[in-house]
Amino acid sequence: MSRPADNRAQFHPDDHPNDHFLLTTVVGSYAKPKWLNRVDDLVDDPDSKFDEENLQEAHDDAARVITNEHERCGLDTVVDGEVRRNEMVEFFAERIEGYEFNGPVKVWGHNYFDKPSVSAEVGYDEPWLVDEFEFTNNVASKPVKVPITGPYTLGCWAFNEAYDSQEELIYGLAELVNTEVEQLVDAGARYIQIDEPALATTPDDHAIVGEALDRIVSGIDEDVRVGLHVCYGDYSRIYPELNDYPVDEVDLELCNGNYEQIDVFTDPEFVPDLALGVVDVHNAEVEPVDEIKANIKQGLKVVPPERLTISPDCGLKLLPRDVAYGKMANMVEATRQVEAELDNGEIDIEAPVPTAD
């Protein structure tokens, strides 16, 4: 069962221009400023005077810049672009007891991943993201969303040396994520997103992800919005099972596949709120506002406007920064236009998208 919570109202801006409100957000990562990539390398250069303290300052600066960039796009909820994180598994593995790094392994061609090993029981030492959240929350004028790599992905994208089964490792990690979410909530976080890209490659494990989510939300107040992000895959293999996940919102990459899979979610009825990807992160062309509006209407086939969240397909970190900005600005503009059309009764909720013929 989904959490019986209507916790999206807290993100409704007081000066929102329309009666309808489609919550706009980002998945998390964002194009890093080029100088940040440079200084990330510089700190490892023994000949450079650039030290860890300078890097901390650079990360703070970058977090300010990207948070502000999200606000300038007009997004209702913002992230710091995950500018402090190097990679979605490595960042957490460096902070979780029990992980070790042995060196890069091949993903494809010359693309490598510093795949960690779980060589001992996993444990929680100190908060992973609380400092990051507090900093962003202080500099942001909009509510801040906190993306966390989920236990299924943290477990699957590592070598398991220590646990009898992958499942046991994942549940162990889920307890740690639960602890982290508690800390974030204590620090004031109201919007948490669990990222589980690994589910796309092994959809038969949807029950393990569900059990892990049960552990993650255990004891978490229902006023806290908890989302789940899943990227491209064969969604028919995780639907309708994901309706049982204890989350408020499920964020899906669908634009990249031209919404060919959208009908998967129309029967049976979609239970959580839908966070719909409406711009393609694998395409460096900024979609025009009208195209994005048509994409948004695809979401209305699945959920009514009051349960629709608008987001990009996935993280934007691989796009050129001006393209990332253009996509977000157009996404927000398209969303506000769709809201106005809904206010004016110009969209038929029963048939929001014209049929091909």
Added chain:
Amino acid sequence: MTERVATTTGLLPLPDPAKSELSGLKGYQKHDLISGTEGEEIAGAYAEYRREVIDEQQSAGLDRVTEGQLRWDDMLAHPLTTHDNVDPNGIVRYYDNNNFYRDPQVRGELDFSGDVADELDTAAKLVDDSADSLQAVLPGPYSLFDLASDEHYGDDSEFFGAIAEFLAGEVEAFPDHKTLTLHEPSLVENPPNEDRVERLADAVDTVASETDADVVVHTYFGALDETTYAHLMDADVEALGFDLVAGDREETLSNITEFGTKDAAALGIADGQNTLVESADTLTERVEWFEDQIPVQEFDRLYLSTNTEPFYLPVNKHRAKLEAIAAAAGNVDAEEVTA
């Protein structure tokens, strides 16, 4: 007395400096990957690292040494993705792993390529007594058929036959080698249908008959189903290879009990996909477990290696596993293995 031969499946991890040097020289995108026509600088870098991984296998105490297959950007699909009449297209998932390769779309006749033979020629010069220790590595005909897309032959049976003939032509051009390992993970992951399984042994024989070396058909990612195993047993090869790390190894034993096996066998005893380094004692126990379960047969020879290709591993753990395998074969003192 059973001879224990310490070896590897080939497709080794690139040394870490090679990862950065070659990505710098070639690039990261799919059109930057190996085409078989690389220039001098890239070829020179590969030559240097080929020497390094051959030295590493020899110094670890292996009885058979592979070229390393460091150029195989597309893993087992490499012999096709470097072929002139093949278009390496979109990136597709490599079996049930978080790894990807370029889909080889065959758009013309699969005539002779010579890419793998050229690699082996270079390796033969680096290996001590290549006729007695060099192990050639290729995908088996079924796995290569399974990994490829046909845009030319138009008929699956014809395409399967053409792939077997293509591999046979490549083997014919190989320099002297002691062993030829044919990788056949697709027999487990996507077992052949009725038509294909009927022609499986013929296809393997087409390739195997082109060499005087001992031919091993190695299978992994689990156990073969009964029908596939029974047909594979008809192939005229020295040994079949089994994944003894996989959870369903009892099914492998059941196949062997039911249909017998060759006089030699290849045993995947160390996990090629996990960094936990098994001790030489653990590996020895796995070999003994296998022998104990097949009491009716004393094997002439047992090849010992990782179950899968080891490119999934970081280099330090791969090195430790090679040493443990050599120790399990009795080639080095287990006490000296640092793992």
